[in-house]
Amino acid sequence: MxxxxxxxxxxxxxxxxxxxxxxGCDIEVLACLTPxxxxxxxxxxxxxNPKHADVMVVTGPVNYRTARVLKNLYNQIPxxxxxxxxxxxxxxxxxxxxxxxxxxxxxxxxxxDVYVPGCAARPEAIIDGVVLALQKLSKAVGVAK
Amino acid sequence: xxxxxxxPFGPQHPVxxxxxxxxxxxxxxxxxxxVPALGYGHRGIEKACEINEYPKNIHxxxxxxxxxxxxxxxxxxxxxxxxxxxxxxxxxxxxxTIWSEMSRTxxxxxxxxxxxDALGFESMFMQFWRIREKVLDLLxxxxxxxxxxxxxxxxxxxxxxDDEQKKICIRTLQEVRKEVEALVNVLATDxxxxxxxxxxGVLTKEQAILxxxxxxxxxxxxxxxxxxxxxxxxxxxxxxxxxxxxxxDCYARALVRAREALQAIDLQLEAFSKMPEGEIFVRPKGSPxxxxxxxxxxxxxxxxxxxxxxxxxxxxxxxxxxxxxxANIPSLLVMLPGSxxxxxPIIVLSIDPCxxxxxx
Numbered sequence: 001m002x003x004x005x006x007x008x009x010x011x012x013x014x015x016x017x018x019x020x021x022x023x024g025c026d027i028e029v030l031a032c033l034t035p036x037x038x039x040x041x042x043x044x045x046x047x048x049n050p051k052h053a054d055v056m057v058v059t060g061p062v063n064y065r066t067a068r069v070l071k072n073l074y075n076q077i078p079x080x081x082x083x084x085x086x087x088x089x090x091x092x093x094x095x096x097x098x099x100x101x102x103x104x105x106x107x108x109x110x111x112x113d114v115y116v117p118g119c120a121a122r123p124e125a126i127i128d129g130v131v132l133a134l135q136k137l138s139k140a141v142g143v144a145k
Numbered sequence: 146x147x148x149x150x151x152x153p154f155g156p157q158h159p160v161x162x163x164x165x166x167x168x169x170x171x172x173x174x175x176x177x178x179x180v181p182a183l184g185y186g187h188r189g190i191e192k193a194c195e196i197n198e199y200p201k202n203i204h205x206x207x208x209x210x211x212x213x214x215x216x217x218x219x220x221x222x223x224x225x226x227x228x229x230x231x232x233x234x235x236x237x238x239x240x241x242t243i244w245s246e247m248s249r250t251x252x253x254x255x256x257x258x259x260x261x262d263a264l265g266f267e268s269m270f271m272q273f274w275r276i277r278e279k280v281l282d283l284l285x286x287x288x289x290x291x292x293x294x295x296x297x298x299x300x301x302x303x304x305x306x307d308d309e310q311k312k313i314c315i316r317t318l319q320e321v322r323k324e325v326e327a328l329v330n331v332l333a334t335d336x337x338x339x340x341x342x343x344x345x346g347v348l349t350k351e352q353a354i355l356x357x358x359x360x361x362x363x364x365x366x367x368x369x370x371x372x373x374x375x376x377x378x379x380x381x382x383x384x385x386x387x388x389x390x391x392x393x394d395c396y397a398r399a400l401v402r403a404r405e406a407l408q409a410i411d412l413q414l415e416a417f418s419k420m421p422e423g424e425i426f427v428r429p430k431g432s433p434x435x436x437x438x439x440x441x442x443x444x445x446x447x448x449x450x451x452x453x454x455x456x457x458x459x460x461x462x463x464x465x466x467x468x469x470x471x472a473n474i475p476s477l478l479v480m481l482p483g484s485x486x487x488x489x490p491i492i493v494l495s496i497d498p499c500x501x502x503x504x505x
Contacts, residue, residue: 018163020186022501024211024292026163027255031281034258034274065184066164069156095208098196099189120211120292 005141008054008080009134011043015053017073019106021060024120025087029057037123044130050076055133057126058112061089061096062103074110080140082133085112086126088119095119147173154489156185163500167477167493171486179481181474186504194464199225199433199455200299202464207293209466210502212255213444215248215284217466219297220442223377224451225461226299227438231429235379237301239420242379244288244296245442246409246416251280252445253406254325256497257332260399263490264341269328276324283314301426315417322410329403342396346480346492349393356475360447362496365401366393372443383415395495402497432459446470446497468502 018026032039033046047053050073062070074083085106088094093104106112113136116129150171156164164185170178190209194202206221207214219241226233233241258273281291287306288294296302306314332338348358353366363370364387371387373380388404390397433455440451447469454463473496480492 020164020188020501020504022208022211022214022293023163023499024208024214027212028292031274031278034278035271036275036278061188063185063188065187066156069164069185095205096188096190096193099193101187101189119208122291 008141009138011045012054012082012130012134012137013045013047013052014055014057014130015047015050015073015077016057016059017070019058019060019066019070019090020063020102021087021089022120025059025090028120028123029059029086029126032123032126037127039127039130042130051078053077053081054137055082055084055130057084057086057130058090058106059086061093062106062109063101064103065101067103067109070106070109080137082113082137082140083110084114084116084126084129084133086116086129087121088117091115091117149177154493163498165498165500167481167489169481169489174486176481176484176486176489179478181477183474183500183504186500188505190505191464191466195461198459199461202461203298204293204295206464206466207295209468209505210499211292212252212499213248213446213449213502214292215244215288215294215296216442216444216449218295219245219378220440220449220451221453221464222297222299223442224438224440224453225433225455226429227440228433228436228453228455229429230438231300231427233301234424234427235421236305236423237425239379239416240302240304240306240425241297242383243306243413243416243420244284244294244302245378246413247280247284247287248294249409249445250321250406250413251277251284253402253409254280256402256445256494257329257399257406260491260494261332261338263494264338266335266338269332272328276321276328279317279321283317286310286313298426300429301424303426305425311417315414318410318413322407325403325406325410329407332403333400338399339396341488341491342399343392343394345395345488346484346495347392347394348476348480350391352479353393353476356479357472358447358476359472360444360469360497361388361401361405362398362447362473362476364388365390365397367391372441372448375441377440377442379416379419380412382419383412385412395491398495432457433461444469446499446502447473449502466505468499468505470496470499470503474498474503
């Protein structure tokens with residue numbers, strides 16, 4: 001195993017994308033980065049650029065307009081990559097399941113590796129989801145976690 | 146004349162987590178024109194509110210926006226109560242006011258943190274969000290949830306704040322107030338913050354009125370306009386005075402929100418001291434009658450307007466929501482042209498945009 005594979009698991013960079021979320025999960029994802037939860041101590045860094053990212057954190061249900069953007073961003077992330085659907089909406093459509101502009105969960109458009117439950121998902125649950133995703137990622141790159 | 150470039154700003158961009166696209170035309174580094182492109186956050190909540198029965202809409206309305214969710218839930222309940230019309234017990238009014246102000250505190254602290262982040266003032270961003278967690282803890286203790294509180298129901302509130310919780314709330318709020326005050330002093334006096342915000346994105350009083358802006362954005366341009374002055378909920382008994390700044394630039398908008406965060410804590414403390422004992426819920430009788438009602442509420446971002454029409458069944462015939470950011474986005478078309486490319490994030494942020502509110 002090389003240094004790149006090791007650092008992919010030890011310091012994964014995150015791309016946060018908000019579909020048409022209510023903001024609830026978005027602020028909880030941001031709260032993960034701030035002093036109380038502070039996921040940066042695990043080497044997780046929030047990135048604005050999809051080409052820098054290893055893990056994609058998606059919040060909110062997919063609607064007919066963001067589906068194209070979501071697919072576009074997913075394709076720009078280099079392999080191997082992990083997708084985490086944060087919150088009930090991103091997993092299944094949640095309370096918005098019967099809204100006319102909603103396609104459903106993120107898995108309608110791109111493959112999802114980890115589903116985080118909750119409305120809004122608690123920061124603890126999000127961190128748990130990221131840890132699960134990292135275990136999958138370490139298997140994918142062949143690094144013992 | 147330098148060649149013009151059109152660059153899309155968003156929907157995935159570094160300032161906001163939310164999807165908004167601005168098609169910005171540049172001439173070198175100067176912005177000449179802006180066209181906002183919306184629709185990325187549209188879900189169709191208003192239509193879904195006609196499909197669901199009226200008590201279930203509370204949960205849907207709270208998820209119009211996760212940051213102002215408490216006040217969306219309260220506004221929906223208030224507008225449906227006005228359909229009957231029915232009166233809410235006084236203690237429930239006070240509780241609603243306390244939770245509204247609590248969510249205003251956390252929303253303004255969140256925004257102040259984002260502003261510091263947009264300025265590159267990373268440590269201040271972390272400090273504001275650290276303090277904000279204390280307010281979220283209070284919300285979790287009193288409502289049971291950090292983000293979407295779901296405490297308000299048609300006819301009152303679901304939870305009461307007992308004496309033990311009241312003591313913890315008052316103690317924590319006093320601590321939070323001291324910490325926020327110290328940080329706000331840094332924000333207001335720091336020369337680097339001033340260099341980035343004073344005179345940036347100026348909106349005059351006339352322009353703000355003409356564009357129909359509202360909320361802290363409007364008050365920073367020198368207009369004394371706040372829905373809390375109408376005295377709904379318990380505000381009439383709390384001696385509320387809106388906070389006004391006159392400069393109309395990003396610095397003034399930051400000051401208005403910083404002072405409002407402190408004022409919100411004062412209002413909560415006052416409401417705790419004046420809160421009467423008694424019932425917190427009255428059961429509404431039957432279904433909403435064939436009637437229409439409106440309700441205006443001052444959210445953290447500005448005025449939200451609810452319109453509801455009942456038809457005698459358990460479903461509403463129509464629910465219409467007009468959110469504050471929808472009224473504030475047009476001001477970007479005035480503030481952005483002429484500014485530098487590097488100032489665009491701060492000016493966009495200074496209206497405190499909430500896209501999921503706007504598009505629902």
